[in-house]
Amino acid sequence: MSVAALHAPAILQLIDVPTPYLVTNLDVVADRYARFAAALPGTRIHYAMKCNSSAEILRTLATAGSAFEISSIAELRMLQAQGVDPADVLYSHPIKAPGMIAAAFGAGVRRFGFDSPNELAKISENAPGAAVHVRLRVDDSTSVFPAGNRFGTDLDEAYDLMLLARRMGLTPYGVTFHVGSQCQSTGAWRSAIRMAGELMDRLLDEGIELTMLDLGGGFPATYVAGEPSIEQLGQVIASEIALLPYPPAVVTAEPGRFLVAEASVLAAKVIGRELRGAEHWLYVEVGAYHGLMEPMQSPGGWDYPMSTSLPEGSPTLPFTIAGPSGHATDVVGYAIPLPAGLAVGDTLYFGSAGAYTLAYASNFNGFAPPTPVFVGGIG
Structure with a gap:
């Protein structure tokens, strides 16, 4: 499976593992x-x-x-x-x-x-x-x-x-x-x-x-x-x-x-969508304390290649993406262009997520880190 194939939502949706998961090729x-x-x-x-x-x-x-x-x-x-x-x-x-x-x-x-x-x-x-x-x-x-x-x-x-x-x-x-x-x-x-x-x-x-x-x-x-x-x-x-x-x-x-890094994709479902003022927010199963710590650590933010379970080519809106915990700092992205129709139950895919994700992951606030899944290679 190539990098491009691993990042394709159609391929990722065939993985029969409950979200959140981190699939590594x-x-x-x-x-x-x-x-x-x-x-x-x-x-x-x-x-x-x-x-x-x-x-x-x-x-x-x-x-x-x-x-x-x-x-x-x-x-x-x-x-x-x-x-x-x-x-x-x-x-x-x-x-x-x-x-x-x-x-x-x-x-x-x-x-x-x-x-x-x-x-x-x-x-x-x-x-x-x-x-x-x-x-x-x-x-x-x-x-x-x-x-x-x-x-x-x-x-x-x-x-x-x-x-x-x-x-x-x-x-x-x-x-x-x-x-x-x-x-x-x-x-x-x-x-x-x-x-x-x-x-x-x-x-x-x-x-x-x-x-x-x-x-x-x-x-x-x-x-x-x-x-x-x-x-x-x-x-x-x-x-x-x-x-x-x-x-x-x-x-x-x-x-x-x-x-x-490029060998892995993190999949996490949307658990909430809110409009706060003029800002569109998505809350997902995995946040900074469950594997996505690097966006918090980098002053300029972090640009994961993103895709979703919705059809490609859908109209987009800029979203703020936050994790599931109650901590005020649990935000992993700002002004991320994603399909405007995203709703609770849809899935976000964070590409190039193989570096430091599992290393930083914890059960903070009782939310589980992503399940590791491996494909290809020697297993």
């Missing part, structure tokens, strides 16, 4: 992995599993050849349940609980991210001799979800930290960065790789040659339009890597939403 996940690999040849892909840790997706990506990136010991346990070798896992989160470092190291994880002296101390104590990769703070202003100052360090401190890592008996292994989630500019990777190259060059004077360049995440999925393609990004990244002081032995990347 595993063939699309495998296709996105192959497309990413082709666009960045020689790059080892480590799926950022925080994006969607469904066992079916982990199994599909592992079968396709993917490695993984984790942020907790619980995520490592999920991977072990799928037979993934911890030695091929990146633990890139810059702040980790000491016990989680020790548990991951004991399980066989050997590569740990950091961005501060305090984190190095924890790694040195709980994972002696481990390989460490320092996270640079780079320009993430062109992303939908910037990380801001939450993680990363500047170039001068990164240099000092790698020397400190060596004194602590750790292996200065690599450099990483994150340009922000759903990055909209190829230039963000260009400037970040150049900064990484500066660090690599400076460390050579200290006899340190880094093994790994980790391109981080932020690779955008397609929602409506305007995002750079993975092929465009691949060309920019390749041209910048060619300018580094020396070729890294290992180049890795940590894509999340690019691999899974």
